[in-house]
Amino acid sequence: MTATVQALGLTKVYSGQTVVDGIELAVFPGECFGLLGPNGAGKTTTLRMLLGQTPPDAGSLTVLNHRIPEDARDMRARVGLVPQQDNLDPDFTVLENLRVYASYFGLSGPALQRRIDELLGFVQLEAKAQAGISTLSGGMKRRLTLARALINQPDLLILDEPTTGLDPQARQIIWQRLRSLLAQGRTLILTTHYMEEAERLCDRVAIMDHGRILACGSPHALIKQYIEPHVLEVYGPEVETWQEDVARQHARRTERVGETVFCYAEDEGALLDDLRRRPQLRFMHRPGNLEDVFLILTGRELRE
Amino acid sequence: MNHTLPTISLRWIPVWRRNFLVWRKLIGPALLGNFGEPLLYLLALGYGLGSFVGEVGGLSYSVFLAAGIVCGSAMNTATFEGLYSAYTRMAHQQTWGGMLATPLSVDDIVLGEMIWAGTKSLLSAAPILLVAALLGLVHGWAALWVLPVVLLAGVCFGALALVVTALAKSYDFFLYYFTLIVTPMFLFSGVFFPLDGMPMAVQWGAQVLPLTHAIAIVRPLMTGQPLPHLLPHLLVLLGYGAVAFYLAIGLLRRRLLA
Structure with a gap:
């Protein structure tokens, strides 16, 4: 089976400090892979390298069979991102946010409109289509960001702390939605600070610290091995x-x-x-x- | 700094279009500002000051000033867009960050932003041209050629502003650029008075400023005077724009893709 993400000796150095230190990573199609670690462990830098947003200083990286960073543009056409920091367009409504973001992928027309209707249903925001971003709750914004990340029907969805700062109800909805994406056969990579979230959602997790992967496996196997x-x-x-x-x-x-x-x-x-x-x-x-x-x-x- | 040559493609269009759609939402105050402010300048300075000044280089002061205001406004509009608005999209709203998770690249964003800055210049200069024409301050239809020149000048000033934005740590940083570059340029490029009366050093210094060259093209087009050195003036604007475009891309690649 070809790995969705294959990283060998992936390294990133910022002004003399090694932030990601030669990690090996393989994520397979259809799995939910969790990247866990304390703040500063190198999770977000790893994600940025996967997206081609920062070039590795050493090692090799393939995502969806594209060499990264050389081929990152074509790879990003098939990937969705839910970033840690909300970057919805505050001047646009819910609907406009989805349409404008779709235009960055070159998507438009009736097929896009159908896709948007479907996605608004998927994240339960049909009633908010015409609402301004400032009127949305934190949970709604996160759901809209999730819908936005799915606009290009991505094969791989990357989520950087998808439920940080949400109340329990809002987290439950996000979890449900992610499970149903997994049931559709999509591949998910997420980072989180919440171990019970990782235990619930992830088929496999990698625990990172100081830029290294300390352990990798299914949550069940890791618990059995270490505890x-x-x-x-x-x-x-x-x-x-x-x-x-x-x-x-x-x-x-x-x-x-x-x-x-x-x-x-x-x-x-x-x-x-x-x-x-x-x-x-x-x-x-x-x-x-x-x-x-x-x-x-x-x-x-x-x-x- | 990543020195790979910029990749130019039509992917700048969605970046430009996003800004246009936001502008269209706020069209009321935008147009009021575009029409109102230059109209006040033309009336207050053109007629008020003009009645003391009389003629400038064979032109009534209002006619002389109108071309200066068109260019000055083009510069200020593009500069403001490339500084404050672009910085907001880069640092506060993370709009560019969102774009960089899609097939768009830093090069597409810079190109889209600078063409958008040029478009804003056009949106601010066209109403002034119309107002000036209605006040009888424009010589003839040749003045319509002012519009592409304003677009080019706006793109050039937008690109210069993006270089400053790429280096900025906060909005306060822009005051350096305004105080040291934009305001002197506004005052010493021939917007309000002809440069011939100035000391030679100032006249030579003014030749370095892109606004001087924009005015050197726009004023003859609006007043019907001959325009002998069109190509060199255009080349100065193109040169500034191209160098600033290259620099902005290099600096922003370093900043956003570090």
Whole structure:
């Protein structure tokens, strides 16, 4: 199977600092691929290289069988982008935004009008066709941006933090829409800070930090590889003593972050029995998740 | 800086068309400004100041001034479009960023923007020409040749402004360009008074300014005087436009595709 995106040794250096450091990436047709990482990990730079908006300093890159950046113009005719920052045209209505953006692809005429009607239905904005951009909510703007990215019927859709800043209802709609695009067989690449979003949507994810890919695989496989099946988050008075005396015996790994002790265990029984006898300690028992993997790989230090 | 030669294609048209559609939405205030301001200049300076000045080089002052106002307005309109409006589309609205995710390139955007700046010059100069004609300040139909010249001058000033925009970190930066270049050019290119009376140094200095050459073509066309050096004047405008186009593309490629 030919990869939709194939990157080998992809590197980008900004004024002496290596922002993307020789990454290998393969995204296959019809999959949803997530690029995860803290701020400054190199996700957005990677996306910009994929789009041909900045030339790599080393390595090779093919997107939809086009060599990038040489052949980027033809590639972009078949790609849609939902950017991180809203760049809808504030002087135009919803409908005009779609029409004008379509003109950048050289699209017009009755076929375009049908496409626009279909897309407005797809993102549930039919009633807002004549509305000005300033009257739209954040969620509506994001849906319009999604419709705009689909105007050229792209084979590959790239989404840079598609749900950042949206309320839960608005995120649910975006997720639904992305799932139905996947069901249509389109290929999706997205970046996100929300691990549960990646876990829900992505077939595979790559976790990036300091310009490198630290791990790549399905969310399920990564959780299995890096995290014990049971996680207990424990907090309360003298939790440090409990960590030393009890948790270390029964959990494979423990970690204290501020007031909370994280216990990662193969078997939860002994820990739960002990905790039930200590009413002063509060705890939450949950399965290991992608956020645990992310934090193990990228650390808990705050990033700017 | 990426020195590859600019790629010229018809893809500039959607960029131009986008700006035209926005302009059309705000056509009321736009046209009022286009007609109103030059009319005030012509009346206040042409008739007010003109009654003291009398004749300039064998022309009534109003007739002399009309050609200057046409060119000055063309310059100011294209410059404003290439600075403030273009910067807004580049930095604040991310309009260009949106375009760069489609098959459009930086070259298409620069070409579309500078032709749009020229179009704005035309949209501001044509009403002045009409007003001047209605006031009897235009010699004959040959004055219609002013329109393509204004378009060329507007494209040239638009391209120069885009070079400044490519270097700007904020709107404040444009004050340098206005104070050091545009305002002196407006005052010393022969808009308000003929340059012959000036010291030789000023006269030679004025030959460097593109506005001087635009006026040197437009004034004879509007007043019916002979126009002996058309080609050199056109070449100066074309030269400024071409160099600015090349520079703007290089600088904007560096800025937007870094």
